[in-house]
Amino acid sequence: MNFQAVLFDCDGVLVDSEPIVNRVLFGMLQDLGWSTTPLTREAVDQYFTGRTIRDVMLAWAQDQGNTLPADWMDRFLAQRNAALSAELEAIPGIHGAVEALHTRLSGQIACASGADRFKIELQLRQVGLLPWFDGRIFSGHEMVASKPEPHVYLAAAAHLGVAPARCLVIEDSAIGARAGLAAGATVWGYCPVGHGRAFEGLPVQRVFQRMADLPALLLG
Structure with a gap:
């Protein structure tokens, strides 16, 4: 054609960018202490690659029976942008x-x-x-x-x-x-x-x- x-x-x-962003995300999810679903780097890669953080974090939180801290997204974006600026x-x-x-x-x-x-x-x-x-x-x-x-x-x-x-x-x-x-x-x-x-x-x-x-x- x-x-x-x-x-x-x-x-x-x-x-x-995906390995960088998923690494930051994995670390921040670990810090939340969620454990309802086994949290591995492979699971994060599979769950989030190709999707928007905005769209899936609510679903992830619901799956974990938890809620996101009010400032979580702002902190994630700051860490994500810093990592991308340094490593991309x-x-x-x-x-x-x-x-x-x-x-x-x-x-x-x-x-x-x-x-x-x-x-x-x-x-x-x-x-x-x-x-x-x-x-x-x-x-x-x-x-x-x-x-x-x-x-x-x-x-x-x-x-x-x-x-x-x-x-x-x-x-x-x-x-x-x-x-x-x-x-x-x-x-x-x-x-x-x-x-x-x-x-x-x-x-x-x-x-x-x-x-x-x-x-x-x-x-x-």
Whole structure:
């Protein structure tokens, strides 16, 4: 298909942020002393990856039969932002891929993330990707509902003036892939390790392992 726009997720696609954020989250959940459900780093990774902290913390608290301290979210955001500012790195090969697609598609690329706008912009600025997406950043926090609902991808496509069916979505999680598919876009899964099991059962058209290969896969 001749795609007219490429819509990138952010966390795990443009930046390697999920291990950092989940580490901070795991530590703060340990500090709360919750024990109803076994709390392991693996459980936190599985439960939160691809989801918004805002949306799932209430469900997590309910599962634990507990409530969040009033200042918990503010403290989490402060620790998260500090860790990202100190440690965040770009996904290997993403700079060349973004520049090539931006050039070939005459700027018709966007970042459509479930994260809050401050986090998205902090991360893109931190790794030098913000100029490629400035003015074309969309946050699930600003939508009626975030991923796996399609709103953030529909908003990005509408802003670019491209029908969702002519958009390619790049995702690293099943939740994000479901959002892109629900929007009517074609979805490719980025999976740097393993065999794309995260996308099993979903009509993801292609799974690839190296972001540096994306321009050739799409344009070659």
